Amino acid sequence: MARPLAASLLILAYLLFCAWTAWRHRQRSLAARLPTLADAQAPLLIVYASQTGQAEQLAQHSADALQTAGQAVHCCSLDRLDLPTLLRYPRALFIVSTTGEGDAPDSAHAFLRQAMAARAELAGLHYALLALGDRSYAQFCAFGRQLDDWLRHSGAQALFDTVEVDKLDPAALRHWQYELSALAGGQTMADWRTPDYQRWQLLTRRCLNPAGCAAPTFHLRLQALEDGPSWQAGDIAEIGPRNAPERIGAFLSAAGLAAHPDWQLALADRLLPERADELQALRRLSPAALRDALPRLPHREYSIASIPASGALDLLVRQTRNADGRLGLGSGWLTEYLPEGAELALRIRPNRSFQLDANEDRPLILIGNGTGLASLRAHLQARAAHGQGRNWLIFGERNAAHDFYFQAELQAWQAAGQLSHLDAVFSRDGGSCRYVQHVLQAERARLLDWIADGAAVYVCGSAQGMAPAVQAELTAALGEEGMDALLAAGRYRRDVY
Numbered sequence: 271m272a273r274p275l276a277a278s279l280l281i282l283a284y285l286l287f288c289a290w291t292a293w294r295h296r297q298r299s300l301a302a303r304l305p306t307l308a309d310a311q312a313p314l315l316i317v318y319a320s321q322t323g324q325a326e327q328l329a330q331h332s333a334d335a336l337q338t339a340g341q342a343v344h345c346c347s348l349d350r351l352d353l354p355t356l357l358r359y360p361r362a363l364f365i366v367s368t369t370g371e372g373d374a375p376d377s378a379h380a381f382l383r384q385a386m387a388a389r390a391e392l393a394g395l396h397y398a399l400l401a402l403g404d405r406s407y408a409q410f411c412a413f414g415r416q417l418d419d420w421l422r423h424s425g426a427q428a429l430f431d432t433v434e435v436d437k438l439d440p441a442a443l444r445h446w447q448y449e450l451s452a453l454a455g456g457q458t459m460a461d462w463r464t465p466d467y468q469r470w471q472l473l474t475r476r477c478l479n480p481a482g483c484a485a486p487t488f489h490l491r492l493q494a495l496e497d498g499p500s501w502q503a504g505d506i507a508e509i510g511p512r513n514a515p516e517r518i519g520a521f522l523s524a525a526g527l528a529a530h531p532d533w534q535l536a537l538a539d540r541l542l543p544e545r546a547d548e549l550q551a552l553r554r555l556s557p558a559a560l561r562d563a564l565p566r567l568p569h570r571e572y573s574i575a576s577i578p579a580s581g582a583l584d585l586l587v588r589q590t591r592n593a594d595g596r597l598g599l600g601s602g603w604l605t606e607y608l609p610e611g612a613e614l615a616l617r618i619r620p621n622r623s624f625q626l627d628a629n630e631d632r633p634l635i636l637i638g639n640g641t642g643l644a645s646l647r648a649h650l651q652a653r654a655a656h657g658q659g660r661n662w663l664i665f666g667e668r669n670a671a672h673d674f675y676f677q678a679e680l681q682a683w684q685a686a687g688q689l690s691h692l693d694a695v696f697s698r699d700g701g702s703c704r705y706v707q708h709v710l711q712a713e714r715a716r717l718l719d720w721i722a723d724g725a726a727v728y729v730c731g732s733a734q735g736m737a738p739a740v741q742a743e744l745t746a747a748l749g750e751e752g753m754d755a756l757l758a759a760g761r762y763r764r765d766v767y
């Protein structure tokens with residue numbers, strides 16, 4: 271009796287062991303195939319493909335900046351990467367150049383041949399891409415674009431739109447850095463290269479939704495105090511923010527220094543709490559030496575909401591608050607502390623991928639939510655100035671009663687034939703059509719008509735939620751091939767954040 275029992279127990283133990291091994295194997299392969307964003311502590315992979323060293327150097331800068339912000343990173347050249355390794359990371363940044371006549375750098379060839387030869391299974395990978403190139407070559411950023419295509423078609427999700435860099439353009443690199451700081455949870459990162467700001471003045475500031483449930487949103491009008499700066503619809507204003515007085519006061523009292531105008535001035539545009547560990551050393555410095563010792567605050571970016579012919583540079587700024595309740599660095603400065611009539615530092619960044627083509631006669635479908643309306647309004651002003659009235663605006667916000675920014679102006683354009691269709695939808699007012707993508711769904715026949723007529727689609731606003739939902743709806747209407755064709759013809763443009 272004892273021997274059959276022992277044998278049965280042995281068999282049972284063996285079966286249990288087999289089941290456990292199979293379960294472990296499945297868990298491991300699932301973990302390898304399905305990386306998740308949930309673990310923010312997971313190291314971020316930075317991959318570079320460089321021919322003459324610039325992409326490699328920028329990869330190193332990016333790695334240093336993210337590490338300083340507390341984000342663990344692993345950095346490697348593309349020739350050290352294979353598909354199984356890539357699959358182990360939930361997030362990856364690619365920094366790649368183009369060489370020859372639209373060719374990939376040598377270090378990319380093995381990956382091109384082995385991994386990129388076919389569509390891969392990359393659902394679950396979130397990526398961002400910095401493509402280096404030179405517009406004087408016929409195939410600008412060709413390898414970056416090829417890599418982006420492959421990642422997208424393999425199901426990987428872009429964390430933000432690809433940043434294409436012409437001849438190491440400092441503005442494009444600052445934009446990349448701006449995106450990195452958002453990726454690191456909005457950590458303050460000093461600019462690698464400080465912009466050459468120009469002197470501007472705040473003319474007026476008006477809250478557009480004083481009683482609404484959305485965060486206060488302001489219309490600011492600015493004017494240049496020096497000659498020169500001009501811009502096109504679609505461009506970005508980079509603002510050199512300053513510290514709020516309360517922030518300086520808190521820092522000075524923590525440092526054991528009496529609040530003094532000289533110190534206030536020295537610290538106005540410099541980094542503060544992040545350097546708290548250096549308080550002891552800073553206490554011995556004079557205001558001027560302190561100013562030199564601290565890096566500048568990073569810039570903040572806002573879409574420009576007007577064209578130069580309107581007589582002012584308009585911004586639409588939503589006031590944001592950090593988790594601790596303090597006002598956001600840039601929006602707090604612009605919406606609360608900067609007095610009307612005061613001076614500010616501003617630089618214009620041409621945003622070529624969101625500008626209109628010169629004298630573009632084609633119909634335009636403009637889609638945006640919240641402050642994304644800013645650059646769409648600039649486009650509408652430019653179109654009105656050129657007498658081009660085939661425009662369709664789809665705008666989304668929370669409440670019609672409070673958040674229909676520029677309502678009178680938009681309706682006047684519509685009445686004057688400058689805006690063929692104005693679809694404003696509001697998510698908190700009930701009804702079935704609550705978000706911009708619902709309009710695309712409800713108006714699919716019109717969408718297809720406009721696209722067949724050569725319309726271009728411009729999308730501006732939230733990168734989370736709105737932009738992917740709009741893209742999904744466009745893809746449902748046009749099919750994957752239709753979307754690829756729209757993209758290739760430069761008729762699908764996005765400026766999402």
Ligand SMILES: Cc1cc2nc3c(=O)[nH]c(=O)nc-3n(C[C@H](O)[C@H](O)[C@H](O)COP(=O)(O)O)c2cc1C
Nearest residue numbers: 320321322323324325367368370372403404410411
């Ligand atoms: C020989 C040569 C060929 C290039 N060909 C292209 C090209 O076809 N398209 C492009 O956008 N840039 C081209 N570039 C520009 C590079 O992509 C750009 O200078 C980049 O910053 C170089 O980065 P790297 O040092 O990491 O390779 C070329 C540069 C060189 C030196």
